[in-house]
Amino acid sequence: MPLPTSCTQPPPRPDARLADKARERQQVLTKPPGSLGRLEQLAIELAALQGSESPSVDRVHISVFAGDHGVCDEGISAFPQAVTAQMIANFASGGAAISVMARELGAQLEVVNLGTVGEVPALPGVWHQVIAQTSQNLAKTDALTHEQLQKAMNAGDQAAQRAADNRARLFIGGDMGIGNTTSAAALACALLDRRPEELVGPGTGLDAKGVSHKARVVQTALERHGEDREPLSVLASLGGFEIAGLTGAILGCAARRIPVLVDGFIVSVAALVATRQQPGVRDWLLFSHRSAEPGHQSVLAALNAAPLLDLHMRLGEGSGAAVAVPLLRTACALHNQMATFADAGVSDKPGA
Numbered sequence: 001m002p003l004p005t006s007c008t009q010p011p012p013r014p015d016a017r018l019a020d021k022a023r024e025r026q027q028v029l030t031k032p033p034g035s036l037g038r039l040e041q042l043a044i045e046l047a048a049l050q051g052s053e054s055p056s057v058d059r060v061h062i063s064v065f066a067g068d069h070g071v072c073d074e075g076i077s078a079f080p081q082a083v084t085a086q087m088i089a090n091f092a093s094g095g096a097a098i099s100v101m102a103r104e105l106g107a108q109l110e111v112v113n114l115g116t117v118g119e120v121p122a123l124p125g126v127w128h129q130v131i132a133q134t135s136q137n138l139a140k141t142d143a144l145t146h147e148q149l150q151k152a153m154n155a156g157d158q159a160a161q162r163a164a165d166n167r168a169r170l171f172i173g174g175d176m177g178i179g180n181t182t183s184a185a186a187l188a189c190a191l192l193d194r195r196p197e198e199l200v201g202p203g204t205g206l207d208a209k210g211v212s213h214k215a216r217v218v219q220t221a222l223e224r225h226g227e228d229r230e231p232l233s234v235l236a237s238l239g240g241f242e243i244a245g246l247t248g249a250i251l252g253c254a255a256r257r258i259p260v261l262v263d264g265f266i267v268s269v270a271a272l273v274a275t276r277q278q279p280g281v282r283d284w285l286l287f288s289h290r291s292a293e294p295g296h297q298s299v300l301a302a303l304n305a306a307p308l309l310d311l312h313m314r315l316g317e318g319s320g321a322a323v324a325v326p327l328l329r330t331a332c333a334l335h336n337q338m339a340t341f342a343d344a345g346v347s348d349k350p351g352a
């Protein structure tokens, strides 16, 4: 199975002409220029990304990628591996945080199961694209074979295609995989040339001793991995099925002109890999929130990203992105519906 073409071809550019038009419109709406702050920038950016004079985020597609991590053998999570599969059922039955948020937003929610240690029955809204029950223990060997990486990235690309088929105006990727803050920290250390103590955090709730142990596991993995910094080699070596799926989805969305609202630490690391693979992907990313997972800050800085929210969330699942959607919707509604100075007969001249 070859890699998706979005891995090898640069994505299209956003429409600069529509950005200019949207910027001009913001100047003539009945408010002091610039007074809506970042809401103005969001509307301008969405107009350019969606190629529309009337940007909108009415149709939101959320894909949660699930996969288990062999590195759980090292005791790096506060929770057991079985939770990954159990949560897939919870996503499908509507009880997970992202399920509630998707309902609130009227968003399309799907789960892509790339491989878990527990059995997952056929469930509505769950795509079973099982690659293996778990990735390999990245402290000891490459987490994914090249073939597994290709499968996971293609599964991500297929999610982007489903979003396109649903005419989604915005894509949100989410993660579910016990142990994935270890994998994401290892990827970030390798790609940003940082030490584990700088980027490793508590994840689901490790204490200080647990965090130190986790940093040592990441250090072992980095030493095993060596000097190779080719993005997809690093991803196969230190990633996981769901992080590779997310990377494929982000590349696939950029290729299909679908803006991506990036969630927390895990999805941001996938976005970092995607931009290392295709730098033009950065244009298609909006950043929702700063996760409480400490490594997120460095990943955001590397992506030159200033997220909209800081709610001290540290869940994943796409939840931080979902809570930011109403801000985007408000930005679009203001842009599309506010009166202009001319229409409303309001003076646009500063001064007496």
Ligand SMILES: Cc1cc2ncn([C@H]3O[C@H](COP(=O)(O)O)[C@@H](O)[C@H]3O)c2cc1C
Residues within 6 Å of the ligand: 076, 077, 078, 079, 083, 087, 175, 176, 177, 178, 179, 180, 181, 182, 202, 203, 204, 205, 315, 316, 317
């Ligand atoms: C019930 C539950 C629901 C979750 N939803 C997302 N995560 C998040 O926590 C996990 C990463 O943290 P760590 O690396 O410490 O295992 C991932 O599954 C992530 O999606 C959850 C974790 C749990 C326990």
Ligand SMILES: O=C(O)c1cccnc1
Residues within 6 Å of the ligand: 181, 203, 204, 263, 264, 265, 266, 267, 291, 292, 293, 296, 313, 314, 315, 316, 317
């Ligand atoms: O920010 C995240 O993505 C995150 C943080 C902790 C646990 N799982 C995910």
